[in-house]
Amino acid sequence: MRNFVHTVVAIILISGCAQYSKASEFVHIPGGDFRSVIPEAEGDNLITVGDFLLQDAPVTNAEFLQFVLHNPAWQRGNAVSLFVDDQYLSAWSGPISLGTQAGPQQPVTQVSWFAANAYCESQYARLPSWYEWEYVAAADDSQADARENPEWRQTILSWYSKTGGDSLADVRSGSANYYDVYDAHGLVWEWVDDFNAFLVSGDNREQGGADQLQFCGAGAITMEEKENYAVLMRVAMLSSLEAGYTTRNLGFRCAR
Amino acid sequence: MHWPTTAILALAIALAACQPQPTGSVSGNTQNVDTGGSAAGDFGPPQGEPIQAVLTTAPNVPPPIDRDYPAKVIVDMEVRELDLEISEGVTYTFWTFGGSVPGSFMRIRQGDTVEFHLKNHPDSKMPHNIDLHAVTGPGGGATSSFTAPGREAVFSFKALNAGLYVYHCATAPVGMHVANGMYGLILVEPPGGLPPVDKEYYVMQGEFYTVGKYREKGHQAFDMQKAIEENATYVLFNGSEGAMVGEKAIKADVGDTVRLFVGNGGPNLVSSFHVIGEIFDKVYQEGGTHYQENVQTTLVPAGGSAMTEFRVEVPGTFILVDHSIFRAFNKGALGMLKVDGEDNLPVYSGKEVDNVYLGDKVMAEDLSLVSDVTQAELSGTVTKQQRIDAGRVLYNGTCSVCHQQNGEGLAGVFPPLANSDFLMADTHRAIEIVLNGLTGPVTVNGAPYNSVMPPMSQLNDDEIANILTFTLNSWGNEDGEIGPDDVAAVRAGTERPKGAAH
Numbered sequence: 064m065r066n067f068v069h070t071v072v073a074i075i076l077i078s079g080c081a082q083y084s085k086a087s088e089f090v091h092i093p094g095g096d097f098r099s100v101i102p103e104a105e106g107d108n109l110i111t112v113g114d115f116l117l118q119d120a121p122v123t124n125a126e127f128l129q130f131v132l133h134n135p136a137w138q139r140g141n142a143v144s145l146f147v148d149d150q151y152l153s154a155w156s157g158p159i160s161l162g163t164q165a166g167p168q169q170p171v172t173q174v175s176w177f178a179a180n181a182y183c184e185s186q187y188a189r190l191p192s193w194y195e196w197e198y199v200a201a202a203d204d205s206q207a208d209a210r211e212n213p214e215w216r217q218t219i220l221s222w223y224s225k226t227g228g229d230s231l232a233d234v235r236s237g238s239a240n241y242y243d244v245y246d247a248h249g250l251v252w253e254w255v256d257d258f259n260a261f262l263v264s265g266d267n268r269e270q271g272g273a274d275q276l277q278f279c280g281a282g283a284i285t286m287e288e289k290e291n292y293a294v295l296m297r298v299a300m301l302s303s304l305e306a307g308y309t310t311r312n313l314g315f316r317c318a319r
Numbered sequence: 320m321h322w323p324t325t326a327i328l329a330l331a332i333a334l335a336a337c338q339p340q341p342t343g344s345v346s347g348n349t350q351n352v353d354t355g356g357s358a359a360g361d362f363g364p365p366q367g368e369p370i371q372a373v374l375t376t377a378p379n380v381p382p383p384i385d386r387d388y389p390a391k392v393i394v395d396m397e398v399r400e401l402d403l404e405i406s407e408g409v410t411y412t413f414w415t416f417g418g419s420v421p422g423s424f425m426r427i428r429q430g431d432t433v434e435f436h437l438k439n440h441p442d443s444k445m446p447h448n449i450d451l452h453a454v455t456g457p458g459g460g461a462t463s464s465f466t467a468p469g470r471e472a473v474f475s476f477k478a479l480n481a482g483l484y485v486y487h488c489a490t491a492p493v494g495m496h497v498a499n500g501m502y503g504l505i506l507v508e509p510p511g512g513l514p515p516v517d518k519e520y521y522v523m524q525g526e527f528y529t530v531g532k533y534r535e536k537g538h539q540a541f542d543m544q545k546a547i548e549e550n551a552t553y554v555l556f557n558g559s560e561g562a563m564v565g566e567k568a569i570k571a572d573v574g575d576t577v578r579l580f581v582g583n584g585g586p587n588l589v590s591s592f593h594v595i596g597e598i599f600d601k602v603y604q605e606g607g608t609h610y611q612e613n614v615q616t617t618l619v620p621a622g623g624s625a626m627t628e629f630r631v632e633v634p635g636t637f638i639l640v641d642h643s644i645f646r647a648f649n650k651g652a653l654g655m656l657k658v659d660g661e662d663n664l665p666v667y668s669g670k671e672v673d674n675v676y677l678g679d680k681v682m683a684e685d686l687s688l689v690s691d692v693t694q695a696e697l698s699g700t701v702t703k704q705q706r707i708d709a710g711r712v713l714y715n716g717t718c719s720v721c722h723q724q725n726g727e728g729l730a731g732v733f734p735p736l737a738n739s740d741f742l743m744a745d746t747h748r749a750i751e752i753v754l755n756g757l758t759g760p761v762t763v764n765g766a767p768y769n770s771v772m773p774p775m776s777q778l779n780d781d782e783i784a785n786i787l788t789f790t791l792n793s794w795g796n797e798d799g800e801i802g803p804d805d806v807a808a809v810r811a812g813t814e815r816p817k818g819a820a821h
Contacts, residue, residue: 150441150469216543217530224412224499224540226400227468228442252444292492292543296445299491303446303467310468312444 087126089116089188089319090243097198097208100294112198117191118316120234120245121253122182124155125167127174130182132159137178146177150309168233170251170314176306179254183317190256191318193301197294200248202241209241210291219293222249227312254315258301354509354608357455360479362430362510365391369434374423377557378569380519380580381426384508389430396423397438398447398466398488398501405527405553406560406651408536408693413558414445414488414499420558421523421584422486422503429481429507434473435460441469446490451476452622453484453505461489481509483606483624485582494586498528498546500558502584504624509608516628517575522654524592524619524641525558525584526551533650534779536693549587554646556639556654563639563654573660576600576630579639585621591642592619592627594656596635601628616642631658633667649777688712689785696781696803703788703800710789713782717775718790726794732770734763737794746791746799750809753783780806 094113102108131138131152138158139151150173156162165171174182176190183189191199203209203218210216235245304313369391373381399418405411416422427433439447446467450459454476463474488501504523528546529539533553545552556563563569571577583590593616601610602617606624619625631637639654640647647653692709695701715724722728726737736742741763742749756774760767775783780803791799 213544217540220543221540223444226402226412226442227444292495295492296495300444300446300467303465303490308467308470311441312468 087122087316088119089317090119092117092195092199092242092244095198095207097194097201099194099197100291101193101197101298110194112194115191115195116188116319117195117199117242117244118188118318119239119243121170121251121314121316122179123168123234124161124165124171127152127171127182128155128159128161128167130185134181134185137181142178144307146307147175148307148309151175151178152309154311166230166233169231170234170246172231172251172311172314173309174254174313174315175309176254176258176304178309179315180256182315186317188317188319190254190315193255193257193260195318196253196255199240199242199244200294202244202247204238204240207241210294216291216293219248223293223296231312251312251314252297252300252310254313255301258304259306351609354481357479360429360481361477362389365389365432369393371395372425372427372433374417374425375521376417376419376423377421377523378520378563380424380506380521383512383515384426384428386428387510389428389432391432391434392427393434393436394425395436395438396449397440398443399440400443400445402538404559405529405539405555406534407690408697409529409531409534410538411527411529412499412538412541414447414496414501416449416486416488416501416503420500421521421525421582422501424503424521424580425486425505427478427505427507429478429509431507432475432477434475435464436471436473437464437466438471439466439468443468445496447488447496447501448472448490449486450489451484451486451505453478453480453482453486453507455479458489459486465490478507481507481608483507483580483582483603483626485584485622485624487584487622494546495541495543497584497586498526499541500525500527500584502582504580504582506580513578513626516578518569518571518577519580520569520577521580521582522556522563522569522639523558523582523584524554524556524588524590524652526586526588526646526650527553527555529553533777534782536697536779536781546586551588551646551650554588554641554650554652556652560651560653565655568636568655568657571631571656571658573631573634573658573663575658576628577656579627580624581617581619581627582624583619583621587621588641588643588646589621590619590652591616592625593617593640593642594627594629595638595640597629597631597637597656599627599629602626631656633663634658634660635667692785693781703792706785706788706800707792708789710785710787711793713778713786714789717778718786721772726790730766731768734761734766734768736790736796738764738796740764742790743796743799746787746801747805747809749787749790750783750801750806751813753778753787754806754810755813776810780804780810 092115096109096111098108099110135141140158142151152173154164154173161167180190201208201210203212203215232250237245237249239245240247366388367390372392372394375381396416398416400412400414402410403413413420437449446465448461448464448466450461452459454460456476460474460476464472466472484505486503486505488496490496502525528542529552530542531539581592599614601612602614603610603626604617606626617625617627635658637656639656641652688708689712692701692705695705721733722736726735728735741761753775757772760769783806784801784803787801
């Protein structure tokens with residue numbers, strides 16, 4: 064009974080929010096050939112991205128709240144500890160309430176890869192691959208691939224040079240990029256489906272090969288776009304994670 | 320039998336480290352014995368209770384190790400990403416080991432086993448790790464310590480080599496993590512310790528690359544292109560301009576022997592470390608075991624260190640610089656050692672003038688006036704009196720060398736500013752002269768002058784505004800207030816050769 068009351072209250076809160084917030088949309092991303100910073104094979108960094116749909120903004124606290132209301136197994140306290148660490152959704156005031164530290168239109172953070180994956184499945188979607196994410200994030204306002212543009216890079220680096228303790232902005236606070244996608248840069252890090260594929264090979268964590276990005280720039284040898292530090296840092300961030308980790312500046316969006 | 324050998328070696332190391340050097344002659348130098356390196360650095364498993372390492376913030380150094388056995392030492396190091404002041408009125412987002420730049424100083428004994436806890440604060444945006452040059456093993460600990468925000472990594476190593484070692488973050492892009500301040504020093508003492516001295520300090524150089532120019536006010540972002548071109552905006556000791564000047568100067572008394580643990584985090588520049596007015600009695604070059612004597616300037620590699628020792632004979636202020644000297648006077652690589660005590664006239668009888676050495680650096684006790692006006696400038700509440708107060712400080716630092724503290728100049732050489740008809744006739748011209756200099760004949764208060772004033776365009780708009788407002792309201796001059804906008808307008812309207820300052 065108490066659960067039911069909570070649910071009703073939460074639903075009312077959400078519908079309240081819906082009056083002034085734009086629901087997340089999937090936008091069509093036309094595929095194409097693309098030079099990734101991470102080659103599929105050595106020396107071969109030309110990859111092909113097929114057509115896909117991508118959410119135009121990171122998933123918000125309000126959206127994720129709705130998800131956990133329908134999926135109590137993913138509520139804080141219920142979620143299996145193998146799948147989430149102890150900081151999972153810890154900014155929320157309760158398992159099914161946001162409170163003052165988590166605005167409904169702010170991107171949800173402190174979600175693990177497992178939780179993000181489960182959310183996307185509930186939307187009949189999936190997490191984007193790294194290549195899909197990188198492809199979309201290469202755009203600025205007017206160009207599909209703005210990576211040669213120093214301003215594009217400086218925008219990203221400027222975000223890096225702000226400390227992370229401040230409250231996050233609401234999603235879609237900035238302008239949309241070439242693909243009508245918001246917040247590719249400057250708001251949160253985002254999970255991708257294969258966040259660990261370009262690095263960690265299980266039992267070989269100590270030296271050489273797989274995790275060479277982790278020390279002394281050896282990674283730059285295999286990175287194709289050596290000057291592209293801005294994207295390299297996102298790769299470094301993702302490579303520090305395991306699928307159960309959550310952090311205050313890490314969210315996600317879904318693809319289809 | 321393993322132990323006796325080790326003990327003898329340890330004794331040899333101790334003797335080599337402690338032996339007083341009776342002569343200064345190179346040929347009589349008996350110190351170049353082989354201390355055995357890492358092969359002789361393992362004194363067996365850790366003994367006794369684990370010890371929590373003392374970590375200190377520069378310029379302070381933990382006390383010497385008072386222990387004759389190898390121990391397990393626990394280091395708790397927290398990584399924080401923080402907005403801190405890099406210069407007066409200028410902030411920068413530093414990535415830090417332990418909340419400061421340089422990172423916390425660690426002091427251990429050769430043969431110790433270090434259990435290293437690297438904690439990355441939950442507010443951090445970036446993953447971080449640590450590569451300690453004191454570690455023997457792949458990545459220097461970097462692979463084992465790669466830590467996402469809000470996580471903690473633990474790894475252990477045995478310190479096999481004695482020496483003074485740099486540590487730094489080695490997360491890609493390594494250059495950027497280092498450029499943001501992620502470095503520090505770890506001292507591995509030989510078993511007998513270092514020879515006792517009276518004062519020990521921690522000084523670490525590093526350079527910073529900002530989008531805005533030197534001393535441009537406000538928050539400054541990292542500039543990757545400048546970093547790649549090795550075109551530093553700031554070159555600093557201990558992470559900020561003014562970290563070691565005025566009241567924050569390091570101190571000693573006449574007769575003290577001072578040891579400086581000098582590190583260079585880079586990321587790019589090699590330091591030509593020098594103390595103006597001192598000679599290093601000993602330099603343990605590159606932080607190693609053997610020393611050179613009687614050294615004026617020692618090179619400190621990026622990612623390297625040196626230990627310098629010298630006895631201070633006379634009182635006064637001794638200036639620490641990178642003797643690549645534009646870095647000292649135009650990029651901030653300047654610190655102070657203040658020595659108290661009785662004059663020692665037979666050794667040094669000269670008259671000391673801080674201002675000449677300091678150039679446009681002002682004493683820290685007065686800096687609050689400058690920072691007050693900077694704050695007021697940002698909030699739009701600046702008053703004329705604040706400009707005058709700050710202008711006096713800046714004037715005394717920069718202009719008084721020629722125009723004198725009383726504004727009267729030197730007859731026939733430097734024109735007076737006090738009661739000056741030339742100055743008061745045209746304040747716009749005054750801005751031009753400060754920015755562009757003045758060469759050739761002028762008449763001031765009826766007297767002819769024909770000399771050269773260099774351009775002072777390295778000063779910021781608000782600094783020039785404050786200096787001129789002070790000048791226009793001092794020594795019998797009355798009235799006039801100049802704002803940064805006035806200076807900016809003149810600056811913008813001035814053609815300057817490409818590559819000239821601003």
